[in-house]
Amino acid sequence: MPRSIVSNSSPIIHLAKIDQLELLTDFFGELIIPPAVYDECIVDGKGRPEVARIKQASWLRVVQVTNQNLVTLLNAEVDRGEAEAIALALETRASLILLDDAEAREKARLYHLKMTGLLGILLRARKSGKIASLSEKLDALRHTGFWLNAGLTDRLLREAGERP
Numbered sequence: 300m301p302r303s304i305v306s307n308s309s310p311i312i313h314l315a316k317i318d319q320l321e322l323l324t325d326f327f328g329e330l331i332i333p334p335a336v337y338d339e340c341i342v343d344g345k346g347r348p349e350v351a352r353i354k355q356a357s358w359l360r361v362v363q364v365t366n367q368n369l370v371t372l373l374n375a376e377v378d379r380g381e382a383e384a385i386a387l388a389l390e391t392r393a394s395l396i397l398l399d400d401a402e403a404r405e406k407a408r409l410y411h412l413k414m415t416g417l418l419g420i421l422l423r424a425r426k427s428g429k430i431a432s433l434s435e436k437l438d439a440l441r442h443t444g445f446w447l448n449a450g451l452t453d454r455l456l457r458e459a460g461e462r463p
Contacts, residue, residue: 302394306330307384308339309399310417311359315349317439322424323397324358331362331391333383366390377403388412417445418455425459433459 304327311332314320323330332340337359344350353359364370364386373382381403388396389410398404399416407414415423417440425433434456441447456462 303331303388303391304329304395304397305384305388305391305393306332306336306397307399307403308332308336308380310397310420311336311340311353311356312344312349313417313440313443313445314420315352316443317436318352319421319424319430319436320349320352320356322420322429324356325429326420326423327395329358329360330397331360331387331393333364333380333387334361335380335383337361339380362387362391364390373406377406381406385410385412418447418451422455422459425461432461434461 306323311320311323314322340353341350364383366386369386369389370382373385377400381398381400384396384398385403385407387393388407389412394413396407396412396414397416397420398407398414404414404416421430421433421436424430430436437447437452437455453462
């Protein structure tokens with residue numbers, strides 16, 4: 300049985316906002332998400348246009364986290380969705396976890412979880428030809444309120460071959 304891919308809400312929500320949600324299934328097939336991530340994506344976002352796209356993603360599967368003690372411990376330092384995603388990745392022995400938040404990524408590193416985030420997914424999409432311009436997608440992300448560090452943006456665009 301192939302190992303699971305777990306996601307936090309940020310990659311799902313922001314890819315849906317820029318109409319690139321299909322990149323997740325293109326690259327990873329089925330994603331599993333814990334209930335708190337489902338709530339962040341669907342319940343908390345009620346009425347937003349990206350929610351309809353997320354609801355139609357039949358390749359997203361909600362899986363309950365069993366180790367609530369670990370969730371409580373993690374939730375002292377990261378939000379509930381990130382805490383549940385990290386715990387679920389550990390429980391399922393996930394091959395990858397999708398996280399954007401710096402503190403959550405630091406916690407995932409403590410548990411030796413392999414991770415990527417929204418920007419890594421977009422860079423992969425550019426390198427594989429699934430998107431024509433990383434720069435355009437980064438601009439679209441900025442318009443959704445996603446914060447991008449200028450130095451990181453420059454490095455990503457160089458790595459994508461869009462800047463010298």
